[in-house]
Amino acid sequence: MRGRIVATIRIGEGWEALVAALLRADAPERVYVVGATDSGKTMLCRYIVDETAPRMSTAYVDCDTGQSRIGPPTTEGMLLYPGSPEPPGLPYLRFIGSTSPGGHFIQTLTGAKRLVEKAAELGAGTTVIDSPGLVSGGVGAEFQFQMIDLLHPTRLVVLQRGRELERLLANFSRRPAMTVHRIPVSSAAVARTAVERRRYREERLKAYFADARLQEVPLSGLGLQGRVPDLKNPRGAARRLVSLNDPESFTLALGIAGEVHPQGRVLEVVAPPFDPAAIASVRFGSIYLDLAAEPGHVESCRP
Numbered sequence: 001m002r003g004r005i006v007a008t009i010r011i012g013e014g015w016e017a018l019v020a021a022l023l024r025a026d027a028p029e030r031v032y033v034v035g036a037t038d039s040g041k042t043m044l045c046r047y048i049v050d051e052t053a054p055r056m057s058t059a060y061v062d063c064d065t066g067q068s069r070i071g072p073p074t075t076e077g078m079l080l081y082p083g084s085p086e087p088p089g090l091p092y093l094r095f096i097g098s099t100s101p102g103g104h105f106i107q108t109l110t111g112a113k114r115l116v117e118k119a120a121e122l123g124a125g126t127t128v129i130d131s132p133g134l135v136s137g138g139v140g141a142e143f144q145f146q147m148i149d150l151l152h153p154t155r156l157v158v159l160q161r162g163r164e165l166e167r168l169l170a171n172f173s174r175r176p177a178m179t180v181h182r183i184p185v186s187s188a189a190v191a192r193t194a195v196e197r198r199r200y201r202e203e204r205l206k207a208y209f210a211d212a213r214l215q216e217v218p219l220s221g222l223g224l225q226g227r228v229p230d231l232k233n234p235r236g237a238a239r240r241l242v243s244l245n246d247p248e249s250f251t252l253a254l255g256i257a258g259e260v261h262p263q264g265r266v267l268e269v270v271a272p273p274f275d276p277a278a279i280a281s282v283r284f285g286s287i288y289l290d291l292a293a294e295p296g297h298v299e300s301c302r303p
Contacts, residue, residue: 012186015044018157019051021179022126030116030127032151034144034168035159037133040189042069044159045130052126053081059119059127063112063147066099066201069130072208072254073099073201074241074285076108078115080122092118093251095243097226097285099201099299101132104286105143107226108132109150114249116151129153141168148172157181195296202298206291208254209270215255216276217244217267223281225249234259237267241285244274252278256289 022029031048033041045060052058058081062070070077071093079088094111101108112129119127131147134140145168148156156172158165158180172178192200219231225245229236237257244252255269267282288300 011047012040012044012183012188014181014183015047018155018181018183019048021155022048022052023055025126028120028125028127029155030129030151030153031155031157032129032131032148032153033157033159034131034135034148034165035133035185036135036161036164038189038191039133039159039161040186041130041133041159042067043186043189044157044183045128048126048128049081052128053083054085055083056125057081057083057123059116059122059124061112061115061119061127061129063108063130064132065096065101065104065108066132067197068204071251072204074254074287075243075251076111076115078119080119080124083125094249095245095251095254095283095285097241097243097283098287101134101143105146109146112147113150118250135165135168144168145171153178155179155181157183159183159185161185198296198299202295205289205298209256209272209291212256212270212272214258214268214270215274217255217269217279217282218265218276219260219267219282220265222279225281225283227284227286229284231260231267232263234261236260237284239288239290241287241289242267242269243283243285244269244271244279245281245283246278247280249281249283256291257284 035041049060061078063076070091075093075095078092081088096104096107098104240257242255242257253271253274255271258268260267
């Protein structure tokens with residue numbers, strides 16, 4: 001029923017039928033929601049999770065590293081709702097190293113795959129995947145094809161205003177065990193400007209680092225991933241955003257790198273509290289942060 005309100009979400013056309021199909025399923029379902037930026041993907045994903053989580057174990061996988069809802073920007077995240085009144089546990093995060101997939105396609109694909117696998121490992125009955133908004137042009141179509149092909153959803157939910165994604169859908173129209181749901185963009189979907197999106201990222205990053213303090217990470221014996229700087233240069237990593245990872249390369253904490261000393265064996269980071277003994281690897285991202293900078297200049301691609 002178009003226009004009905006549940007909680008703070010305005011239900012769009014086709015949403016209730018989709019949820020009803022998920023609740024009838026007798027096997028685990030994996031739902032991939034794709035659409036352009038500002039098409040209401042997150043709103044639809046939230047509705048699906050709200051409706052299914054009280055009745056079954058439901059995982060929400062957030063692959064939008066710029067406008068992330070589960071973890072801080074630059075991460076993909078997964079929350080598992082236990083199918084009971086109990087709240088979800090701590091999120092699983094994968095650090096991509098940037099706020100957009102461009103230049104980080106492999107990291108985005110791998111992170112999404114690992115999070116979906118973790119959801120299945122933990123027994124999720126329904127896994128809802130909120131995809132990045134990169135869909136336009138040849139690059140966007142190819143990126144989404146690779147995401148869908150790799151994650152192999154049982155249901156492909158497409159939000160479009162016309163037929164702009166039909167070229168992508170043609171690749172899956174005959175895919176066995178995959179149902180395609182074409183859903184029009186809800187009138188409640190709100191467009192946000194680039195300035196508003198940047199402001200959101202900055203606010204999320206500042207909130208994440210609100211309780212951060214200077215700490216040291218001994219690098220001896222740790223794996224180094226991503227865009228590893230010259231560790232012989234004491235300031236080579238300065239202000240670089242890094243991820244401190246567990247043995248499965250899930251993020252324990254993000255940090256802002258400081259000096260490396262001595263001889264590249266100890267890395268200074270400004271980060272929320274973490275257990276140094278739990279760290280198995282450090283991934284270096286491609287953006288730099290200056291939390292004291294004026295709005296609009298907190299994140300940059302160069303130091």
